[in-house]
Amino acid sequence: MKRLGPFRVERVLVPSGAWVLTVSLGAVAAALVAAGMIFWAFGINPIRAYAIIFAGTLADRRAAPDILRQATPLLLAGVGLVLAFRAQFWNIGAEGQLLAGAVAATGVALFTPIPAPLLLPAMFVAGFLGGAVWGFIPALLRLKLEVNEVVSTLMMNYIALFSVEWLIHGPWKGKTAFGFAYTDAFPEAARLALIPGTRVHWPTLALGIALSGALAFFLGRARLGFEIRVLGENPTAARYAGIDPVRTVLLAMVFSAGAAGLAGVGEVAGIHHKLLSPGQVSLGYGYAAIIVAWLARGNPLAAIITALFLGLIFSSGDVMKVMLQMPFRVTDVFNGLILFFLIGSERLLNYRLRWEPGRRPGETADA
Numbered sequence: 001m002k003r004l005g006p007f008r009v010e011r012v013l014v015p016s017g018a019w020v021l022t023v024s025l026g027a028v029a030a031a032l033v034a035a036g037m038i039f040w041a042f043g044i045n046p047i048r049a050y051a052i053i054f055a056g057t058l059a060d061r062r063a064a065p066d067i068l069r070q071a072t073p074l075l076l077a078g079v080g081l082v083l084a085f086r087a088q089f090w091n092i093g094a095e096g097q098l099l100a101g102a103v104a105a106t107g108v109a110l111f112t113p114i115p116a117p118l119l120l121p122a123m124f125v126a127g128f129l130g131g132a133v134w135g136f137i138p139a140l141l142r143l144k145l146e147v148n149e150v151v152s153t154l155m156m157n158y159i160a161l162f163s164v165e166w167l168i169h170g171p172w173k174g175k176t177a178f179g180f181a182y183t184d185a186f187p188e189a190a191r192l193a194l195i196p197g198t199r200v201h202w203p204t205l206a207l208g209i210a211l212s213g214a215l216a217f218f219l220g221r222a223r224l225g226f227e228i229r230v231l232g233e234n235p236t237a238a239r240y241a242g243i244d245p246v247r248t249v250l251l252a253m254v255f256s257a258g259a260a261g262l263a264g265v266g267e268v269a270g271i272h273h274k275l276l277s278p279g280q281v282s283l284g285y286g287y288a289a290i291i292v293a294w295l296a297r298g299n300p301l302a303a304i305i306t307a308l309f310l311g312l313i314f315s316s317g318d319v320m321k322v323m324l325q326m327p328f329r330v331t332d333v334f335n336g337l338i339l340f341f342l343i344g345s346e347r348l349l350n351y352r353l354r355w356e357p358g359r360r361p362g363e364t365a366d367a
Contacts, residue, residue, distance in 0.1 A: 006357040015349045020297055023348050027341040028295075034337050042326055049324060056319035057312055065198035066318070068205065069271075071311030073098065073263035073285040075208035078292030078310075079215055079303045080259030086219065086298050087252040088232040093138060093153030094260040095286025096160035097131035099278055101261025102268045103164060104130025106172070106183060106275040109190035109268075116189035120203075123190060124265050131261020132254045134160060139253035143246050157286070161278045168275055182276040192270035201270025204262070208307075211259060215300040228252050260286060283314060284332060291339050310335070 002009045015023075036046030057063045077094040084091040105123040108114065114122050138152035165181075174184035192201040219225040227248050231238040238245065267281050268274065275281070288310050295306035317331035 003356075004353065006355060007353040008356045010352050010354055011350060012352050013350075015352070019352060020349060023345050024295055024297070024342065027345040028338055030345075031334070031337040031341045034341070035334050038330060038333055039324075042324070044324055044326075049320075052323050053316045053319050056323060057316050063315055065195070065200050067308065067311045067315045069198070069200045069311075070283075070314040071307045072200070072205045072208055073267055073282070074289055074292050074310050074314075075303060075307035076204070076211065076263035076266070077260040077286055077289035078296065078307050079208065079212050079300050080256035081289055081293035082296055082298060082300050082303055083215060083219075083228065083252050083259075084256035085293055086232045087228045087249050088235070089139065089142070089249055089253055089256075090150050091135065091138075091153050091253065091256055092150050092290065093135065093156045093257070093286070094289045095282060095284070096153070096157035097134045097257040097260035098264040098267070098282050098286045099157075099160040099164050100134035101127035101131040101258075101264030102275060102281050103160075103167065103264075104261065105265040105268055106186075109186045110172075110184060116187075119187075119189045120192065120269065123269055124207075124262060127261045127265030128258040129261070131264065132258035134261070135253045135257020136250070139250050143249060164275065164278045164281070168277065172275065174274070183274045186269065186273045190269060191273050192266065194270070199271060201266055204266030204270055207262060207266075209304060211262075212300045212304050219300065224248070224251065260289070284335070288314070288335050291335055291342065294339065294342050313338075 012019075032050075036049075039046040039049040057067065077098055080097075081091055081094055104126040108123045108126045109119065112122070134156060135153075138147070138149050138156055141147035141152050142149045168181045168183060172183045174180075174182055176184060192203050194200060195202050219229060227238070227243045230241060231243055231245055231248050235245065238248075263285060264281065267285075272281065292303055292306045292310050295309070296302040313331055313334055317328045320326040320330060321328045
C-alpha cells in the first residue's frame with residue numbers, strides 16, 4: 001500500500017461505477033485540454049474556440065438534428081464493438097464492416113428484382129450479412145491460425161476501402177454519373193424515411209436504440225450473453241465451465257460486424273442514395289465507434305450516450321471548418337486524443353484514493 005500526500009492508494013479488483021465515470025470524464029477533459037494546443041497552432045485562443053463550438057452546437061437547436069444524424073452510425077457500429085470487446089476480441093475493423101454493409105445493400109438496391117415493399121428489409125438483411133462476413137474472416141483467422149485480430153481487422157478495412165473504389169470506378173459506375181465515380185441513384189423504394197426537416201433517417205436510429213436495449217438484455221439474461229461475459233473476464237474459468245471459445249467468439253464477432261454493416265446501410269439508403277467513395281460514405285465512423293465502445297465500458301445502453309457525444313464531436317467539425325477556418329479532419333485529431341487518454345487512464349481504474357491524512361505505522365510516504 002502506498003501513500004500520495006494525505007491519500008492512501010489502494011488496489012481494487014472491480015472499480016465502482018462512480019470511479020469509472022470519474023476516470024472517463026477526466027480522460028475526456030484531459031483530451032480537450034490537449035486539443036487546445038491545436039487551436040493555439042492555428043492562432044486561435046482555445047477558450048474562444050470552445051465558446052464558438054458550444055454556441056454552434058449545444059446552444060443552437062438547429063444543430064441537434066446534425067448531432068443525431070452523426071450519432072446514428074456511431075451507435076450501430078459502437079454497440080456492436082461493445083459486444084466484441086466484452087468477448088476480448090479487439091475488433092478494429094468496424095470501418096471496413098460498415099463499407100461491406102453499404103456495398104451489400106447497394107447490390108440489393110440496384111441489381112436485384114426484389115419487390116418494392118420488401119426492398120428496404122432485404123437491404124438491411126444484406127447489409128448485416130455483408131458486415132458479418134467481413135468480420136467472420138479475421139475471427140476465423142484468430143481462432144484457427146492465431147492471427148492477431150488487431151492487424152487482420154485493420155487490414156480488412158483497407159481491402160474494403162479499395163474494393164469500394166474499384167466498384168464505383170469500374171463495374172458499378174453509374175450510367176448517369178458521367179465523369180464522377182459513384183453508382184446510379186437508388187430507386188425510391190430503397191430510400192429510408194427522414195424525420196421531416198432533417199437528414200436523420202429515423203428507421204436506422206430506431207434500430208440502433210432497439211439494438212442497444214436488446215443487447216443489454218442479451219448480455220444480462222441470455223445464456224450466450226453470460227458465456228461471452230465469462231469468456232471475456234476469465235478465459236480459464238470459461239474453459240473449465242465447458243464454454244466453447246470458438247463458437248462464442250465467432251457468434252459475438254458476427255453480430256458485432258453485422259451491426260457495423262447496418263450502419264453502412266443507413267448511410268447509403270438514408271443519406272446518399274447511392275454508393276460513393278469510402279470517404280463520403282463514412283467520415284471515419286468505424287474508427288470513432290471504437291471510442292464509443294470504450295467510453296461505454298461494456299454497457300450497451302451507455303453506448304447511446306457516448307455515441308451522442310461523438311456525434312457532437314463530428315458536428316463541431318463543421319463549426320470549426322466554417323467559423324474557425326480549420327480543416328474538418330481536425331476532428332480525427334480530437335478523436336485520437338480522446339482514445340489516447342482513455343487507454344492511458346485505463347490503469348487508474350484498478351486503484352482508488354482514500355483520504356487518510358494520518359500516516360499509519362509501516363506505511364511509507366513514497367509518493
